[in-house]
Amino acid sequence: MRLKRKKIYPYTGLLFILPSLAGVSVFVLIPFADVVRRSFLEAVSEQWVGLKNYMAVFQNPAFQLAAVNTLRFIGVCMPLLILLSLLISVFLHKQLKYGYFLKMAYLIPMAIPVASVVLLWQILFHEQGMLNGLLAMIGISPIDWMQSEYAFGVLVFSYIWKNVGYDIVLWMAGLSSIPADIYEAAKVDGAGEWNIFWKITLPNLLPISAVITVLSLLNSFKVFREAYLVAGSYPHESMYLLQHLFNNWYRELSLDKLTAAAVVMALVITLFVIWLQKGSEAMDE
C-alpha cells in the first residue's frame, strides 16, 4: 500500500510544504545566503577580502567578552535550571493531591510578559530597592545589583524563574512515562528509595534529558529580552552577551563584522543540531 502511494505521488508531501518553504526561503534562506556572501567582502567597496572579517571578529575584544559571558551564562544557568527542575519534579510527581496547582503556579512566569515584570525587577534590584531592604534586616550591607558582578546573578535568576515551570512539565512527562511495574518490582526486591532513584529513575530519564537540554538552551537565548529591558544596550560588562553585541553592531552598521559573526553563530548552531540528531538516532536504536 505505502509503496504504491510513493510511486504515484512522490511530490505530494512537498506540495504541502511548499507555501511554508517559499516563505522561509524568501525571508531567511536566500537573504542569509547573501549574508554569507557579504561576510567575505569589504562592506563598503564590496571587494573580496577572504577571511579578514572573520579575523576581525575573533580579535575583537567586545566579541571575546560577549562570547565568554554567553558561554559562562549557559554553563552556569543550564545545569542549575535542569537540576532544580528535576528535583522539584521528583517531589511533585509523588504529590498527587495538589500537584496540578503547584505545577500551574510554576508555569505562570511563562505567561508574564517581560515588559510587565521589568517594573518589578527595577524595584527589586535597585540599590535602595526591596531586595537590599530585606538584606538590611539581616544585617547585610546594600549591594548595587545591576552595576556590579552581581548583574550576572540577576540574569541567571530571571532565566531560572522564567523557565523552571517549562522544565518541570518536561521532567514530569518523562517521570510519568516510566512504567509503574518497574518500581513495584524494585520495591519487592527491597531496594531503598535512593537506590531506586539512581538505578531506575535517572537512567530512564536519560532520553528526555537530552531534549530538555536543547529546549533549555533555546530558551536561554531569550533571556536577552529581560537583560535589554532592565539594563539597556550597554549593561554591566558581566552580563554583556553576544546578543547585545549583535544588536550594537547592527545599530552601528558594522556590517562586515556582523555578517561574519552571524555566519559563525549559524555554523555553531547547525553543527550542534546535527550532532544532536546523530545522538538521538543512536539512542533510538
Add this chain to the structure above:
Amino acid sequence: MRKKLIFVLLIILAVIVCYPIVFLLSGSVMSMGELKNALLPMMTEGSENFVAWRIIPMYPTLKYYVELLLDTPEFFTMFWNSVKLTFCILVIQLGVGIPAAWGFARYEFPCKKLLFTVYIVLMMMPFQVTMLSSYLVLDRFHLMDTHLAVILPAGFSTFPVFIMYRFFKGIPKAIMEAAQIDGANAVQNYIYIGLPLGSAGIISAMVLGFLEYWNLIEQPLTFLNTQTLWPLSLYLPEISLENAGIAFVSSVVTLVPAVLVFLSGQDYLEQGIVAAAVKE
C-alpha cells in the same frame, strides 16, 4: 514529617514564583501618595532607606485604571498594535505551518531529511543571527518600519511546524490507510483526518505562539522606528517611575490577556511543551 517539610518548601517556592503578579496587582491599586512614599528611597539621591512594599495597599483605588482608560490614547494604539501583530503572525503560522507539519509528518519525498534539519536549525536560531538577513530582505521590499516587517518573518517561523509535526506523527498509520482504502485523496486525508486529530497540536502551537508574540521585543525594536507602530511590550519600559501608577496599571493590563490565554490553554500548553520532547 519529611514529606510535609518538602511540601511546605514546594509551596514557598510557588509563592515566590507567583509573587510578581501579586506585586503588580497591588501596585496598580495603590493611591498616588502611598506609591510615591513606597518608591521614595529609589527616587531620592543618597537615600539611606529601602523600598518597602505592602501587598495590601492602605487606601486602594482604581484611579489609575480610569486614568489609563480615559487619558492615555497612546496606550490604546500600542495595545491594538500588539493585538494586530500577534493575530496576524498566528494566522500566517496556521495557514502555512499546518500543511507543512502535515507534509513532514505523513509523506516521504526527496530531501525530506535535509529540509527538516534546516527547519530545526532555523527554530534554534536566536533572532540576532538572522537580524541582518531579515533586514536585507525587508529593505529590498520596502517593508522596513511597517507592521509587515515584524509579521512576515515571524509568520514563517519554523517552531510551530515542529510542534504540530510531533502531534501529526502521533496519529496512528492505520487510520490513514483505512481512509486510503476508502478512496480518500491527499487533500481529503488532510482535512478530514489531519486537522481534527491534530487539533490538540494546533492549539498547543497557538498557545505557545501567543505567549511568545505578545512578548515581542527584539523584532519591533529592530524593524520599527515609528513609536506609534510599537507594541505594548516596547512601550511599557518607556514609562518612567515618575508615572509609577500608570506603569503599574499598564503592566497589569498587558499581563491580563497572556494570563487568560495561559489559564484557558494550560493543558494544551503542557501538551505543546511535552510534544517537543517525548517520542510517541
